[in-house]
């Protein structure tokens with residue numbers, strides 16, 4: 227019964243971390259279609275109505291699909307990553323305790339949290355890639371504004387958006403109780419949906435100053451503005467000098483709060 | 495005592511290091527007026543089955559939580575398999591396994607995947623993990639349901655699977671928090687058999703229970719805990735010797751309606767004078783005493799409340815040697831002006847010891 231573990235201690239942590247990723251891949255793969263429907267349907271419908279139907283019936287400019295696309299892309303990525311950390315953590319810590327077996331794995335509990343964020347970010351990226359494909363179908367390739375030249379920058383903002391979503395989700399997932407889940411959607415996610423400059427460029431709010439300032443509190447704003455700047459460089463945007471530090475601060479800040487919350491929930 | 499250090503040199507110099515060392519453990523949860531664990535110390539040897547016996551809220555799960563790195567103590571020291579579990583929790587986790595009080599199986603996975611991923615979390619994969627999973631599924635009678643999602647599992651099956659899962663990485667110490675609470679009698683016997691078998695193969699077990707029979711059946715040594723303190727520690731036989739006698743006679747009486755002057759205290763004194771009686775206690779007074787910290791029992795219906803019958807009094811007599819004299823006791827009761835309602839003869843149990851130590855029952 228005392229057979230030594232075959233893996234040396236240092237490698238064991240990495241082996242455990244890899245296994246956590248594999249577990250999440252298996253579980254996501256099993257429910258892949260449900261997952262995609264869950265995260266893509268809402269942005270797809272938004273894109274269809276505002277990018278195709280409204281311009282089609284003359285109630286929005288034909289340009290609007292191009293403005294909307296980067297915002298919808300960011301929204302899909304952030305919300306997918308956010309829900310991929312927040313939902314399982316709320317349910318695991320508050321109810322099923324499923325995560326306990328992973329907390330007892332021979333790796334630091336902070337790594338368990340880190341894996342959650344990174345995997346959630348990966349899910350956000352997958353959803354984002356699907357959204358680009360669907361965007362080409364719904365509003366046409368000319369409205370998607372993805373070129374060989376801006377591909378790298380788009381990918382970089384996608385990664386930042388995914389990490390923002392993952393770390394905000396980590397914070398919510400460790401602070402929210404299961405019975406508050408509905409409240410979380412109503413009071414946190416819905417406002418985030420509409421104040422993130424995903425449906426309008428930030429500069430266009432110049433005449434609605436109070437709302438323009440309000441949007442600066444939402445980290446999605448910076449991701450949308452950054453993404454729109456690289457996909458539609460002709461428009462006015464929040465300068466990258468503000469956008470990049472703000473995104474970095476959001477990831478670091480929510481990541482830190484989330485990690486602390488996670489440690490508190492994981493070790494009583 | 496000198497605690498084992500967790501350096502390799504000391505470990506080599508002292509081959510007989512204990513599986514577990516707990517020193518002056520204290521845990522106070524935030525915003526709580528009292529300590530959940532209030533200065534507990536004990537040692538568990540390799541190969542031992544060690545039990546923590548106590549009522550709900552005694553601090554058993556908290557103690558297990560600290561030993562398994564899931565609860566940070568307020569004070570004290572803990573070594574697990576020679577590793578300082580507070581300073582090096584990641585290393586400690588390699589050698590331990592936990593079967594928790596509530597089902598925490600991964601409901602997104604099948605039973606077999608639960609075992610395989612647990613092994614993978616501990617760095618074991620490939621053919622080795624697959625073979626071990628299949629053999630454990632067989633051993634625990636789950637091979638037919640190995641491909642089922644575990645959300646379809648009954649309580650007994652889930653418990654068996656959690657034990658199988660715990661064994662996947664060949665731990666040195668297995669912790670079980672109330673391993674049979676809520677199981678039907680047959681499932682409980684199966685779990686007991688499996689635990690005995692594991693221990694016979696050398697695995698050290700630390701389990702908690704509020705069931706004195708479970709403690710007697712399984713444990714080499716038992717720590718009786720209440721309100722976060724350890725009241726007694728020893729083998730079940732040693733503990734039972736703490737009771738005032740080895741046989742018990744429990745008498746439930748009611749004041750005879752025709753008699754008004756009779757006093758329970760007087761009856762107790764007379765019962766005590768019976769030949770062979772080494773101790774006598776009035777039980778109802780103690781049984782109704784408030785537990786204080788005990789929360790509602792989890793995953794289990796609370797025991798039926800004793801009938802509210804103000805005239806009813808229960809006496810517990812202890813004696814040595816021959817079975818106690820039922821007839822003589824019954825005569826004393828009626829002579830004192832009481833009706834005998836119920837009478838029970840038995841051998842001293844750990845529950846009697848608990849009642850003797852605390853004045854309360856275990857539930």
Ligand SMILES: Nc1ncnc2c1ncn2[C@@H]1O[C@H](COP(=O)(O)OP(=O)(O)O)[C@@H](O)[C@H]1O
Pocket residue numbers: 494523524526530548549550551552553554555556557787788789
């Ligand atoms: N997470 C927690 N926060 C606050 N108090 C707790 C927590 N867990 C347990 N307690 C309290 O600590 C005491 C001991 O609980 P526990 O260790 O679960 O006892 P047992 O397992 O013996 O029933 C109880 O009074 C319980 O209410």
Ligand SMILES: [Mg+2]
Pocket residue numbers: 551554555556595671672
């Ligand atoms: Mg408990």
